[in-house]
Amino acid sequence: MNVLSNPVIRAQEQSLALCGPGSVQDLPHCPPGFNLSSRLNPAPMIGLQSGQRSTKPQRELSPEEQQELRRKINSRERKRMQDLNIAMDALREVMVPYASSPSSASSSQSHQPGAPPGRRLSKISTLVLARNYILLLGSSLQEMRRLLGEVSMGMGVNTGPVPRLLLTGGWPLISGPSQLLLTQESLLTSAASSSSSSSTSSSSAAKCSLLSPGPMEASLAPVQWSSAGASGGPMCPCGVCRLPRFSHSTPAPRFPK
C-alpha cells in the first residue's frame, strides 16, 4: 500500500507532525485555548456544556504527564476512527459498483491504488446504500419464499395454474449490489405484489425516507434507483443522503413483519 497516496495516512502524518511533542499549543488542531489541565481544572472552553463534573477530585499531573496523557488519548481516538474507516472501506468494497462514477477521477482522495476509478462513496452514502441493499435482500427473500409456496402448492394439487414463477422465469433475487444501479421496478413491483397492506403515511418530500427512524416502515419501496444516477445525475432532494437519483415514490410496499 502506497502510504503517500493514502489521504488518511497523509493527513495523519501531517497531524502527527503538527501536534508532535512540545508543539501542542500553537497548531490548528491544538487551539489557543487548549489546556491540558482542563481535565483537572475545567476552563471555559468551547466544548464545555452544562452538566459537567468539575468537583471530582483528581490527581495532579505535571505538564509533561498531561501532555503524555493527551497524546495517548488522541492516539486512541485516531486508532478508533481508523478502525471505523477500515470497516467503512470494507463496506465500500461490497458497494463498489456505486463508486465507479465516471466523473472526477482526478481527486487524490477519490480512490486507492487498484480501486476502480471514480469518486469514492462518502460515508453517509455508503451507509444509506448498504441499508437499501439489505432491505432489498430481505424483500427478495420474502418474495422467494412466497414463490416457493406457490410452486409447492401447484405441484401438490396438480390442478392449479402453472406457477407464475415458471412462466416469468427466474428468481427475483439480487445477485449483488450492482443491481442497485438498475431501475428496480421489477424487484419493487414483485415486492409490492407480495405485500398487502397499508402503506405508511406519506413522507415529506424534503425528508429522505431512507433516513427515517422506523426500521421497516420506510423500507426499500420509497426509493427507486436509476442507472442514470451513476453518471452523475441529480442528487436526492432530501439533501441529506446525497445519493444520486433518489426518487421518493409512492406507496410503499411494507416490509412484512
Next chain:
DNA sequence: TAGGCCATCTGGTCCT
C-alpha cells in the same frame, strides 16, 4: 469561492 467531505483534537459521558 462556497460547500461537501474528511481527519483530528477535545471534553464529556458511560461502561468495565
Next chain:
DNA sequence: AGGACCAGATGGCCTA
C-alpha cells in the same frame, strides 16, 4: 481508573 464512544469545533483538500 482507564478505555470506548460520542459530538462539537476546526482546518485542509477537493469539486462545481
